[in-house]
Amino acid sequence: ADTNNGTVPTPLTNYLDTQYFGEISIGSPAQMFNVVFDTGSANLWVPSQSCSPFSTACFTHNRYDASKSRTYIENGTGFSIQYASGNVRGFLSEDVVVVGGIPVVQVFAEATALSAMPFIFAKFDGVLGMGYPNAAIDGITPVFDHIMSQHVLKEEVFSIYYSRDPKRSPGGELVLGGTDPNYYTGSFNYINTRQTGKWELTMKGVSVGREMMFCAEGCTAVIDTGSSYITGPASSVSVLMKTIGAQLDESGYKVNCDTVKTLPSVKFLLGGQEYSLTQEDYILWQSQIEGEVCTVTFRGLDVPPPTGPIWILGANFIARYYTEFDRRNNRIGFATAV
Numbered sequence: 001a002d003t004n005n006g007t008v009p010t011p012l013t014n015y016l017d018t019q020y021f022g023e024i025s026i027g028s029p030a031q032m033f034n035v036v037f038d039t040g041s042a043n044l045w046v047p048s049q050s051c052s053p054f055s056t057a058c059f060t061h062n063r064y065d066a067s068k069s070r071t072y073i074e075n076g077t078g079f080s081i082q083y084a085s086g087n088v089r090g091f092l093s094e095d096v097v098v099v100g101g102i103p104v105v106q107v108f109a110e111a112t113a114l115s116a117m118p119f120i121f122a123k124f125d126g127v128l129g130m131g132y133p134n135a136a137i138d139g140i141t142p143v144f145d146h147i148m149s150q151h152v153l154k155e156e157v158f159s160i161y162y163s164r165d166p167k168r169s170p171g172g173e174l175v176l177g178g179t180d181p182n183y184y185t186g187s188f189n190y191i192n193t194r195q196t197g198k199w200e201l202t203m204k205g206v207s208v209g210r211e212m213m214f215c216a217e218g219c220t221a222v223i224d225t226g227s228s229y230i231t232g233p234a235s236s237v238s239v240l241m242k243t244i245g246a247q248l249d250e251s252g253y254k255v256n257c258d259t260v261k262t263l264p265s266v267k268f269l270l271g272g273q274e275y276s277l278t279q280e281d282y283i284l285w286q287s288q289i290e291g292e293v294c295t296v297t298f299r300g301l302d303v304p305p306p307t308g309p310i311w312i313l314g315a316n317f318i319a320r321y322y323t324e325f326d327r328r329n330n331r332i333g334f335a336t337a338v
């Protein structure tokens with residue numbers, strides 16, 4: 001592929017509009033892995049060849065084999081990371097990691113234990129954190145920071161496109177060092193991050209239809225490429241769901257599919273602009289055995305203070321608004337995705 005400003009775009013796979021991931025390599029010769037590029041975390045981990053045979057989630061994914069890499073550097077420090085649901089334990093290793101055609105010598109974690117939930121459902125192997133260094137466990141320098149220090153990027157930014165339609169190819173795209181005009185229209189609107197060190201913004205309100213219902217006093221919005229959905233404080237989301245007539249069942253909020261066209265838009269007020277999601281942006285239509293099921297891609301999640309209360313804007317938001325993450329100016333840019 002042609003290299004513009006020293007990098008090649010990384011095509012992403014879109015699995016059912018809920019999991020987006022792309023390929024990287026680790027080791028020499030290259031061992032390939034599918035990873036989620038996750039702005040909500042800052043470490044790289046992949047399953048390890050030495051994972052326990054009882055860890056099903058480990059065994060059903062590609063595993064890194066240090067003994068097969070001539071550039072492997074031993075470390076061995078313990079590692080564990082806890083997600084909103086699911087946890088990963090293992091140890092640190094170092095090797096050549098290639099992302100978007102750029103090689104870096106990277107400390108990463110070999111996962112020897114992956115919680116079955118939710119990783120048995122993962123169509124990807126691991127996670128590549130695109131967050132800031134101070135969010136990195138064990139003080140490990142993140143991949144993008146190593147890339148920036150090589151001064152090969154035209155700009156110290158990375159951009160993410162997530163397709164909305166699983167059948168559309170590519171399912172998405174990561175660009176290191178710039179943006180891809182093929183996937184957005186119009187100009188970018190930039191908002192400074194709240195405090196350098198996290199990909200989060202101050203949000204000024206959440207409106208349903210024309211009425212501002214939440215966050216009128218201001219709140220935090222995390223722009224998280226590693227989240228499938230939008231999450232908000234459980235109380236706010238439950239009021240929002242009641243407003244649109246959604247019922248909560250064991251796998252999330254559902255609406256009756258033939259009411260979908262009457263649902264109101266939900267608008268997020270960021271940096272003086274309203275970012276609107278229409279019902280087609282926030283409803284996931286799935287044809288299942290019992291017929292059409294319409295899932296609302298909002299979840300309640302209470303994050304305790306001081307971090308919370310927060311709203312997390314994930315893949316369904318990014319699919320509508322092409323997102324540029326700017327490390328040089330500590331800001332996030334949104335443009336209308338095409």
Ligand SMILES: COCCCC[C@@](O)(c1ccccc1-c1ccccc1)[C@@H]1CCCN(C(=O)[C@H]2C[C@@H](N)[C@@H](O)C2)C1
Pocket residue numbers: 018019020021036038039040041083084085086118119120121122123127224225226227228315
């Ligand atoms: C857009 O593609 C998203 C990938 C799917 C994310 C996810 O839906 C998932 C689904 C199935 C199997 C594993 C995982 C998954 C689990 C952990 C890490 C990465 C992916 C996560 C489910 C649990 C809540 N959640 C997060 O906390 C995420 C929030 C994020 N910041 C991460 O750190 C963890 C999202």
